[in-house]
Amino acid sequence: MDKLSVASEKFLDVVRGQLARAEKIKQAGDFIDYKTLPQIVIGTVGGDGIGPAITAQAQRVLEFLLADEVAAGEVVFREIEGLTIENRVAVKQAIPEDVLADLTQCHVILKGPTTTPQRGDNWPNIESANVAMRKELDLFACIRPVRVPDQGIDWTIFRENTEGAYAVGSLGFEVDEDLAIDFTVTTTEGSERIIRAAFDYAKQNGKTRVTAVTKANVIKTTDGKFLEICKRIAAEYPEIAFDDWYIDIMTAKLIDEKRRREFQVMVCPNLYGDILSDEAAEFQGGVGTAGSANIGKRYAMFEAIHGSAPRMVKEGREIYADPSSMMRAGVMLLAHIGYQQAADKLEQALDICMYTEKKLTLTGRADGATNTAFTDYVMETVGRL
């Protein structure tokens, strides 16, 4: 076959797959109601690199906070093995089938960072496990809060989590040695559900402004569609102010000390949310301090926003890795399944340990606390509340 026919076939496959996905979104039921479940199953996945170390610490805090519920059988923790880069490479799957089967037996998942293979490194180019899990479990809303109270920063980023540049990130192709093509995808339903989630969150949490972030002046078709839907949905929430910015100037405005305080809730396509959330987290103390919720209608997964830091493990420093990102993810997990009081306690304790009292500091090295010591400190602080 000539290269144009090969390329056309590949393109058709992408379009077919995305049409099927769009149809599936339309068929998705309503959000699960955790209150009606006799037991909530929390799956924990260690992941790669520093993942197992920091996930174990976050799990320890959650088990401590939910001790009564676990004793009563209302909540059960289930450790899921096998989501490691070695296993994934061995079976050439982003998420090995048996691991996926275990994940689908849980209601919510606490997941440590996993290594993402990239072109040119030692691993074959399989899809990121994060990205695969978001797609497999249809976790469309990525929610990333960032707060720096003494600088007036209180942002919640709603990142679309299954579409955009990530929808077919591993299905791009090289037409010939000179031409490489990737795709970005926006659907009506996929946009509506994340945009609505952002406005509903604003409404329920006393926020007065939602800001869309796109590059609709250049990526006209897909970002243009996303922005158009934002404007349409904004009209349904007249009590909430709506504005829109392009990603380039938005990243600049986050550095503008006066203007940045004005942002509250941001909603954006996948890639911009990825970039913006790392930048935002930096003001709060870095990506090591930021947690992330990945919410779908049936499943939800909570994780750090950073990677697996294999270098720390190589240098034997995983015991010093900061577990606070995973604990912030734990705060969101608790709130999501209805244990708001426990969530508030953990959040308050983390604020005390990280920002006000600071009896222990993590530096990622031997001159700082170990993550076990820091976790003991957090639990001791919870006990004092």
Ligand code: IPM
């Ligand atoms: C994130 C990460 C992932 C992403 C990577 C590891 C694939 O950066 O969760 O933000 O790009 O979504």
Ligand code: MG
């Ligand atoms: Mg990222």
